[in-house]
Amino acid sequence: MADHSQDLKKTPLDALHRELGAKMVPFAGYEMPVQYSAGILSEHLHTRERASLFDVSHMGQAAIRGEGPVAALESLVPGDLAALSDGQMRYTMFTNEQGGILDDLMVTRRGDHLFLIVNAACKDQDYALMEAGLPAGNTLEVIEGQALLALQGPQAATVLGRLAPAVRLMDFMTSEPISIGDIHCIISRSGYSGEDGYEISLPGEDAERLARLLLNETEVRVAGLGARDSLRLEAGLCLYGSDIDETTTPIQAGLIWTISKRRRAEGGFPGAAVIQDEIENGAPRKRVGIKPEGKAPARAHTEITDKNGTVIGEITSGGFGPSVKGPVAMGYVKTEFAKPETAVDLMVRGKAQPAQVFKLPFSEHRYYKG
Amino acid sequence: MSMKFTKDHEWISVEGDTATIGITNYAQEQLGDVVFVEIPDAGKQVDQGDDTAVVESVKAASEIFAPISGEVTEGNAVLEDAPAIINSDAEGDGWIFKMTVSDASQLDELMDADAYKSHLAELE
Numbered sequence: 137m138a139d140h141s142q143d144l145k146k147t148p149l150d151a152l153h154r155e156l157g158a159k160m161v162p163f164a165g166y167e168m169p170v171q172y173s174a175g176i177l178s179e180h181l182h183t184r185e186r187a188s189l190f191d192v193s194h195m196g197q198a199a200i201r202g203e204g205p206v207a208a209l210e211s212l213v214p215g216d217l218a219a220l221s222d223g224q225m226r227y228t229m230f231t232n233e234q235g236g237i238l239d240d241l242m243v244t245r246r247g248d249h250l251f252l253i254v255n256a257a258c259k260d261q262d263y264a265l266m267e268a269g270l271p272a273g274n275t276l277e278v279i280e281g282q283a284l285l286a287l288q289g290p291q292a293a294t295v296l297g298r299l300a301p302a303v304r305l306m307d308f309m310t311s312e313p314i315s316i317g318d319i320h321c322i323i324s325r326s327g328y329s330g331e332d333g334y335e336i337s338l339p340g341e342d343a344e345r346l347a348r349l350l351l352n353e354t355e356v357r358v359a360g361l362g363a364r365d366s367l368r369l370e371a372g373l374c375l376y377g378s379d380i381d382e383t384t385t386p387i388q389a390g391l392i393w394t395i396s397k398r399r400r401a402e403g404g405f406p407g408a409a410v411i412q413d414e415i416e417n418g419a420p421r422k423r424v425g426i427k428p429e430g431k432a433p434a435r436a437h438t439e440i441t442d443k444n445g446t447v448i449g450e451i452t453s454g455g456f457g458p459s460v461k462g463p464v465a466m467g468y469v470k471t472e473f474a475k476p477e478t479a480v481d482l483m484v485r486g487k488a489q490p491a492q493v494f495k496l497p498f499s500e501h502r503y504y505k506g
Numbered sequence: 507m508s509m510k511f512t513k514d515h516e517w518i519s520v521e522g523d524t525a526t527i528g529i530t531n532y533a534q535e536q537l538g539d540v541v542f543v544e545i546p547d548a549g550k551q552v553d554q555g556d557d558t559a560v561v562e563s564v565k566a567a568s569e570i571f572a573p574i575s576g577e578v579t580e581g582n583a584v585l586e587d588a589p590a591i592i593n594s595d596a597e598g599d600g601w602i603f604k605m606t607v608s609d610a611s612q613l614d615e616l617m618d619a620d621a622y623k624s625h626l627a628e629l630e
Contacts, residue, residue, distance in 0.1 A: 175539045176563075432544060433567070485544070
């Protein structure tokens with residue numbers, strides 16, 4: 137078989153992944169662990185029951201500094217960054233002039249600058265967008281060499297709290313510089329599994345040491361991108377490139393909650409007119425949960441039809457939900473079909489399989505509420 | 507007779523007029539946790555190479571091709587409720603369907619155990 141591994145980048149945990157029996161796959165230009173010897177099902181369930189460690193070092197980390205980083209970045213995203221207090225973070229997206237989504241990202245206010253985490257597959261494009269689009273007096277600093285670990289699950293706070301007691305009382309979606317021994321970390325209470333948990337940015341050279349410390353705790357096991365995907369799907373969270381892209385607006389994607397009153401009123405981000413119009417008059421289609429009634433999973437690009445066989449949309453993410461113990465999916469349907477419990481059909485291998493529009497998430501969020 | 511194998515990592519075992527088909531242990535390892543199997547209905551006529559069943563892991567769906575031509579006589583209904591049997595016993599209780607053998611010469615084109623072993627070694 138062709139060996140493309142030389143073209144792919146490795147994360148600082150590459151050697152550890154291999155030692156732990158990871159199955160490595162190409163993902164967004166990196167060699168990444170899709171699963172370890174336990175397998176996706178077991179890694180997924182362990183995350184919901186206890187805590188799992190994920191390597192997400194492929195994601196892009198960057199800072200915006202200068203005269204007015206908040207106003208500067210607000211010119212490119214609809215998120216309300218001015219409302220962030222120091223250490224608070226927010227989920228938002230880069231939009232284009234048509235209101236489509238160029239990438240989704242996390243933005244944290246940290247003292248005089250903003251800290252960003254963007255998708256691996258989009259990072260070069262995001263950096264170019266910011267280089268070109270940030271108003272004069274503000275500069276983008278791409279942070280190279282930092283690793284990013286995610287510790288996710290109901291016991292994440294207990295585990296990480298043993299190593300760094302300060303993390304226990306951190307609010308959801310806040311971030312603090314915290315040292316674990318001599319390792320300088322920036323720890324946020326956040327993640328993409330629907331569970332409580334943390335994301336830890338730290339120097340790449342310290343990543344393996346911290347990963348081993350965490351894996352030494354009895355509650356923690358390692359988990360790969362496969363489990364990360366099934367966890368976020370059950371949690372109803374969007375995967376960029378599948379559930380959201382340049383052709384979907386934040387309103388169609390059900391992400392209106394990420395746009396505050398002030399930003400809806402003021403606009404001032406790319407595609408504001410389109411997005412404001414959809415807020416006012418409704419969007420032609422909506423992202424919804426889809427629950428197949430049978431056992432067959434419906435994968436991305438499966439056609440969704442009404443009960444008369446007319447196509448009304450398409451699945452964008454779909455598979456088996458290990459915690460749901462059955463198939464789960466998300467997709468877009470014409471807005472008149474977006475009400476939960478609407479009966480639809482999914483065209484799986486040429487056969488209509490009955491399904492229902494389902495109010496997301498499939499697996500209740502269990503974020504830390506204090 | 508003993509088992510024969512295809513390049514698509516399926517096994518076929520013929521007893522009398524009936525062939526039993528499944529995926530190899532190597533295939534189940536590659537797929538990971540099997541969460542759904544679509545078994546064919548008895549009576550389905552298939553030509554060699556036709557999509558005949560589907561095995562789905564958490565991540566993806568894989569087509570199972572008919573290794574020979576014939577008529578499906580039985581799908582392994584146990585897999586509908588217990589698809590993970592493919593992970594625990596791919597080359598035994600995890601069989602997927604049984605079929606008639608319409609042209610025994612098609613079996614000669616398939617690999618025996620040693621040839622399949624060499625085939626796997628090339629994939630390493």
